[in-house]
Amino acid sequence: xxxxxxxxxxxxxxxxxxxxxxxxxxxxxxxxxxxxxxxxxxxxxxxxxxxxxxxxxxxxxxxxxxxxxxxxxxxxxxxxxxxxxxxxxxxxxxxxxxxxxxxxxxxxxxxxxxxxxxxxxxxxxxxxxxxxxxxxxxxxxxxxxxxxxxxxxxxxxxxxxxxxxxxxxxxxxxxxxxxxxxxxxxxxxxxxxxxxxxxxxxxxxxxxxxxxxxxxxxxxxxxxxxxxxxxxxxxxxxxxxxxxxxxxxxxxxxxxxxxxxxxxxxxxxxxxxxxxxxxxxxxxxx
Amino acid sequence: xxxxxxxxxxxxxxxxxxxxxxxxxxxxxxxxxxxxxxxxxxxxxxxxxxxxxxxxxxxxxxxxxxxxxxxxxxxxxxxxxxxxxxxxxxxxxxxxxxxxxxxxxxxxxxxxxxxxxxxxxxxxxxxxxxxxxxxxxxxxxxxxxxxxxxxxxxxxxxxxxxxxxxxxxxxxxxxxxxxxxxxxxxxxxxxxxxxxxxxxxxxxxxxxxxxxxxxxxxxxxxxxxxxxxxxxxxxxxxxxxxxxxxxxxxxxxxxxxxxxxxxxx
Numbered sequence: 001x002x003x004x005x006x007x008x009x010x011x012x013x014x015x016x017x018x019x020x021x022x023x024x025x026x027x028x029x030x031x032x033x034x035x036x037x038x039x040x041x042x043x044x045x046x047x048x049x050x051x052x053x054x055x056x057x058x059x060x061x062x063x064x065x066x067x068x069x070x071x072x073x074x075x076x077x078x079x080x081x082x083x084x085x086x087x088x089x090x091x092x093x094x095x096x097x098x099x100x101x102x103x104x105x106x107x108x109x110x111x112x113x114x115x116x117x118x119x120x121x122x123x124x125x126x127x128x129x130x131x132x133x134x135x136x137x138x139x140x141x142x143x144x145x146x147x148x149x150x151x152x153x154x155x156x157x158x159x160x161x162x163x164x165x166x167x168x169x170x171x172x173x174x175x176x177x178x179x180x181x182x183x184x185x186x187x188x189x190x191x192x193x194x195x196x197x198x199x200x201x202x203x204x205x206x207x208x209x210x211x212x213x214x215x216x217x218x219x220x221x222x223x224x225x226x227x228x229x230x231x232x233x234x235x236x237x238x239x240x241x242x243x244x245x246x247x248x249x250x251x252x253x254x255x256x257x258x259x260x261x262x263x264x265x266x267x268x269x270x271x272x273x274x275x276x277x278x279x280x281x282x283x284x285x286x
Numbered sequence: 287x288x289x290x291x292x293x294x295x296x297x298x299x300x301x302x303x304x305x306x307x308x309x310x311x312x313x314x315x316x317x318x319x320x321x322x323x324x325x326x327x328x329x330x331x332x333x334x335x336x337x338x339x340x341x342x343x344x345x346x347x348x349x350x351x352x353x354x355x356x357x358x359x360x361x362x363x364x365x366x367x368x369x370x371x372x373x374x375x376x377x378x379x380x381x382x383x384x385x386x387x388x389x390x391x392x393x394x395x396x397x398x399x400x401x402x403x404x405x406x407x408x409x410x411x412x413x414x415x416x417x418x419x420x421x422x423x424x425x426x427x428x429x430x431x432x433x434x435x436x437x438x439x440x441x442x443x444x445x446x447x448x449x450x451x452x453x454x455x456x457x458x459x460x461x462x463x464x465x466x467x468x469x470x471x472x473x474x475x476x477x478x479x480x481x482x483x484x485x486x487x488x489x490x491x492x493x494x495x496x497x498x499x500x501x502x503x504x505x506x507x508x509x510x511x512x513x514x515x516x517x518x519x520x521x522x523x524x525x526x527x528x529x530x531x532x533x534x535x536x537x538x539x540x541x542x543x544x545x546x547x548x549x550x551x
Binding site for chain 2: 181183184186187188189190191192193197201202205208281282283
């Protein structure tokens with residue numbers, strides 16, 4: 001437990017952006033504030049340390065059969081070895097490429113259609129059911145259909161992930177466009193902006209915060225779908241393929257290690273999008 | 287100086303700009319009739335406040351005249367002088383009206399971009415506006431880093447950018463604290479003196495309305511008619527000492543009397 005946090009229980013949250021206060025003023029920060037921030041950042045590490053400790057103790061005391069649960073040290077060693085001499089980097093790369101491909105397709109298809117649908121509540125109503133239906137359908141249930149259309153290569157893995165992510169992007173963009181402030185659009189209109197200019201200079205920006213929510217949740221879902229697809233739809237590379245392969249050959253240190261790596265990938269993608277969101281949509285909620 | 291109560295459309299106060307003339311205006315919201323054959327004349331080249339009981343359609347009237355919302359029937363004549371007069375609008379909610387993704391500078395440049403000003407012309411005009419409004423804060427910052435008064439001042443600068451003939455203001459002070467209100471009120475007075483732009487201000491504060499205005503358009507309860515068009519012609523620049531003057535208080539009392547008789551009607 002971080003002593004600073006213990007002494008000051010009101011400060012246990014982690015401020016997402018400690019440099020800017022509520023009214024937007026930028027603080028000149030004292031050294032104690034800097035120390036407190038450093039303490040706050042370290043507090044994030046408490047969870048992982050506890051997890052590793054429990055894992056290590058469980059493995060060391062043989063609480064779980066050793067063949068089923070290798071310790072954290074063996075697993076991290078396996079990751080290191082696989083990264084330096086094995087195929088981990090290639091697997092990671094191919095999962096990332098597929099994910100980026102799916103994200104790209106989801107964006108170029110989901111954003112324009114989302115804007116079109118959101119621009120008119122009437123139009124959105126007509127498609128609302130279809131969007132909600134496919135959003136609620138377990139995407140894994142549609143795997144066979146995509147296999148029929150796109151075959152068992154990369155195309156079907158990327159396509160189905162793009163489909164799942166695209167719906168999330170589309171839905172969020174449409175929602176963002178629909179919830180654009182009427183006053184802001186009116187302000188642009190009264191200054192003589194054409195419909196197209198209002199769309200380009202106001203509506204798109206108004207939809208941006210919600211678009212980022214869609215992109216962030218979409219890319220996370222795309223990663224899930226791709227890892228599953230790599231496990232069960234003939235792949236010869238990728239994190240999903242690696243994990244299922246390690247499980248089937250009882251290379252469990254590598255399996256746990258690869259799960260960790262996949263987790264780190266998912267976490268990093270989410271964190272990256274949050275950072276990007278904070279940077280690009282700095283005005284949101286102000 | 288006419289301050290006699292009249293329920294007929296007021297005699298136009300003809301200045302060189304003529305009048306904004308509203309004839310036979312009808313507007314309903316659902317089954318609520320706000321205007322049913324409403325006539326009014328708002329003098330141009332002057333500052334006019336619109337004041338009246340709650341729900342009498344002050345803002346609706348402003349929005350219809352400014353072209354923001356359509357009327358069900360009736361004509362609005364902005365008093366063209368050969369060319370269509372340029373209009374601009376200042377919203378009550380400056381946070382919702384400014385574009386938070388643009389810096390204050392880019393916000394003010396927005397109507398200039400639409401009007402096709404070059405980058406240097408934009409810079410010159412924004413410089414002029416900053417001088418006229420006495421803007422000392424950093425326009426390269428985003429509006430959400432500003433105080434309320436600074437944000438509304440940015441919105442006012444944006445509305446004045448294209449040199450409008452008529453400026454519509456919908457309760458421009460109502461989201462500001464008292465100090466900010468005083469300061470922005472005086473800035474608007476300076477703008478009026480410097481440019482002569484016709485100002486039509488919706489107000490819910492009688493003192494503020496009288497202080498700023500040459501004419502006060504008093505409205506009745508719905509279906510809304512003009513209760514009276516009062517005039518206040520103290521010389522400008524008016525200062526806080528005017529607020530204590532006999533004439534100010536006479537006009538204010540007269541307005542209050544008409545307002546109260548309208549509320550009780």
